[in-house]
Amino acid sequence: MSSITLSRRTLLRGAGVAGALAAVAGNSAMSTAIAQEAPTTLKGNINHSVARWTFGDLSVDELCTLVKEIGFAAIDLVGPDDWPTLQRHGVDSSMCNGAEISLEDGWAEPDNHAELIERYLxxxxxxxxxxxxxxxxxxGNARGMDPEDGLKASAEGLKQIMGAAEERGVVLHMELLNSKVDHPDYLCDNSAWGIELCARIGSPNFKLLYDIYHMQIMEGDVIRTLTDNIDYFGHFHTAGNPGRNELDETQELFYPAICRAILDTGFTGYVAQEFIPSSDDPDTAAEALRAAVMTCDV
Structure with missing residues (x-):
């Protein structure tokens, strides 16, 4: 989705990373070590994915090649223009995007409803x-509104498209984002608000995208929250905190335990990597994705 890709890609390390990651390009330009390595043997308990924007300087074709090299087959945050490429590779679009106006202009503002309803239908x-x-x-952002008013407006707007979603078998996921570091003023910045919205909408086709990185910043208590409320969570995103980088010993979240807790709930959706590789080296970035998937493969 262009509005998100443009804002989020500014988090990457500028032109140096763009040039380096572009070198991880399919079988011809990808490093020999990565390209010739056999796909990772995964346990099959967790459905893995990766957010397209975190490797945004690879083409979609190149990213599909990379994920298949690693041993999984799903990419998050991909819109209709790129679906044919995913389909050629046998890669799932695990979280579709493009219907939104922006991160800041969302369902909490009634003035957005007419456009959002048209787009989402x-x-x-x-x-x-x-x-x-x-x-x-x-x-979207609060812009001074009371959280209750935002709940009421969001529920009223979303209910107008839920019938279509249910009929077509599409599940809408509202993402939980932090308003402390990355997305100042974002309204759906805590699990309780999102869960209450789910309750008011009352549809199995409306869920929350629980971003572990964002919710660690806002509220912590990740395992208890996801265990107690798994019925409301339809999708997960990962990243290390602090820094939004690799899932390694430099950050405070212990992803093997988190993913084991997700698995123990009976969850069958996707866990999508959404960390920003900290290295400019293309081989290292590709290996970071492999390592993150293995860390979460409980």
Whole structure:
């Protein structure tokens, strides 16, 4: 989605990373060590994915090649223009995007409803016709509104498209984002607000995208929260905190335990890597993705 890609890609390390990661390009330009390595043997308990924007300087074709080299087959945050490429590679669009206006302008503002309803009804059909399930949405920023008013407006707007989503088998996921570091003023910045929205909408086709990195910043208590409320969570994102980098010993979240807790709930959706590689070296970035998937492969 262009609005998100442009804002989030500024978090990458500038032109140096762009040039380095571009070198991880399919079988011809990818390093011999990565390209010739056999796919990782995964346990099959966790459905793995990776957010497209975190490797945004690879083409979609190149990213598909990389994920298949590692041994999984799903990419998050991909819109209709790139679905044919995923389909050629046998890679799932595990979280579709493109219907949103922006991260800041979402369902909490009634003035956005007419445009959002039109966009989401169109995308619900596109997602269903492509054979996909998940479509992302956002609360938008508070801009001084009371959280209760934002809940009321969001529920009223979203209810107008839920019938179409249910009919077409599409599940809308509102992402939980932190408002402390990355997305100042974002309204859906805590699990309790999002869970209450789910309760008010009352549809199995409306869930929360629980971003572990964001919710560690806002509220912590990750394992208890996801265990107690798994019925409301339809998708997970990862990243190390602090820094939003690799899932390694430099950060405070212990992802093997988190993913084991997710697995123990019976969750069958996707766990998508959304960390920013800290190295400019293309081989190192590719290996970081491999290592993150293995860390979460409980």
């Amino acid at each position: 169109r995308y619900i059909d596109l997602v269903a016709e492509a054979g996909y399930t998940n479509l992302i949405c956002f609360s």
